Amino acid sequence: MSKPKVAVIGTGGTIASIGKTPLDILDYGANKKMVGIEEILAMFPIVHEVADVVPVPYQAIPSPSVGFKEWRDLVLKIDELAKDPDLDGIVVTHGTASLEETAYALHLTVKADIPVVVVGSQRPSSALSTDAGFNLVNGIRTAGSPEAQGMGVMTLLNDEIQCAREVTKTSTYRMQTFRTPDFGCLGHADGDAVVFYRKPLRKHAPDTEFDIRKIDGMPRVDIAYAYTGSDGTACRAFLEAGAEGIVSAGFAPGFCGPGDEAILREAVEKGVVVVQSTRAGSGRTFMSTKIKECGFLIADNLNPQKARILLSLALTVTKDPAEIARIFQTY
Incomplete structure (x- = not known):
């Protein structure tokens, strides 16, 4: 069975951050070092076992700095990537501070009919027991899953697939921070399979009335x-x-x-x-x-x-x- 083809766009955040030591899991921003998506993938080469991964460099910035310009850039990049008929899905790596906001903005504005999964990590990629690698692998697996089609934009952290409209960050440090308080997750990326149990009912990408590509702000x-x-x-x-x-x-x-x-x-x-x-x-x-x-x-x-x-x-x-x-x- 052939592997899915998944593009991964890097935007920075904790998942792209490098601390001073493996125990530097809180104040790693003081090290002022973020790496691009190619370097992140090189740190976790296991990703290539689950998909044909296409790295898409963008930028490496803290997620509180992400806003309209970056959302529009991402929509345009997704437009361009989706022209590849062999591409099965797209992953966006992102800092967790504003991850839910970027995911929801994309959920409302992406026009390409392709699964998009936003992933991040609570600990930097350099940390002991970082969650970066597994979140990245599971995000790629989810984006490449045929069942992800038509689900809008999703997030993937801590094995849980969440709807971008509903998910929110609920804890500063804990791995299980991203939750959907009212309804629970859409499904799970487990060791043996990516499984979904429900679909989002509210209208979402690509069938929305908003076109962020045509506005300047x-x-x-x-x-x-x-x-x-x-x-x-x-x-x-x-x-x-x-x-x-x-x-x-x-x-x-x-x-x-x-x-x-x-x-x-x-x-x-x-x-x-x-x-x-x-x-x-x-x-x-x-x-x-x-x-x-x-x-x-x-x-x-x-x-x-x-x-x-x-x-x-x-x-x-x-x-x-x-x-x-x-x-x-x-x-």
């Missing part, structure tokens, strides 16, 4: 985090900075801080779209009487950072609150 959308004593100062600053949308990371089950409400109501009156999410980490927001009176929209069960991405993309295609509400119900 995304509208500014900020996140207002609710806390006792918040007085609207952050919201005012966001509006002064030109925010076209604000996501309220509110108290569960979904309401902003009392001090933020007045300024957010004013924002809606001025045409700024406000979406109510929650800081809880899981669960839906609902269209309460208060939210309706304020003129806010609801994020459903998207966490604040993902609601921000969807709202910004929505604003590239419409300013109509009713249409944006539809988009949140669809994706």
Whole structure:
């Protein structure tokens, strides 16, 4: 049986980082050394036993530095790679700090009909007992699996295949950090097989209405985090900075801080779209009487950072609150 052909794009992050010693598993960034994808693959040559691997150099940067430009670059690279009729899947290596955001952005904007799996690691590739090698191998196996077709963009860490829309980082150091709180993983990359148990139902790549390839930037959308004593100062600053949308990371089950409400109501009156999410980490927001009176929209069960991405993309295609509400119900 022939091996699948899988392209691997390197973007940096912990998986590309080299610490000072094998025990340097926390402050390895101080060593200021990241390597390209060819060097990562050379550190784990076992990857070539599971697939015909095509390294695709991009850049090596910390994941908090990844944003619109890098997302568009990745979409364009995926477009180009997918022209190869023999290619079975694509893996993107990425830092874990913002991995869920890049994965979701790609989940909404990739136009190529090919499995895409975003992988990272909690420990640098140089560390004792690093998870980099196994995550990379399993990401390649998953991207090359025929069952991965039509699943949208996925993440693979700790043997768990997660939907990009639903997954979030839940722990700073632990290997099992990437979780889907409400629904659980899509499947597992086990030692003997890659197995799926469910499919994502919300609309996703490649069949979306967003085309990141045709825009030069995304509208500014900020996140207002609710806390006792918040007085609207952050919201005012966001509006002064030109925010076209604000996501309220509110108290569960979904309401902003009392001090933020007045300024957010004013924002809606001025045409700024406000979406109510929650800081809880899981669960839906609902269209309460208060939210309706304020003129806010609801994020459903998207966490604040993902609601921000969807709202910004929505604003590239419409300013109509009713249409944006539809988009949140669809994706």
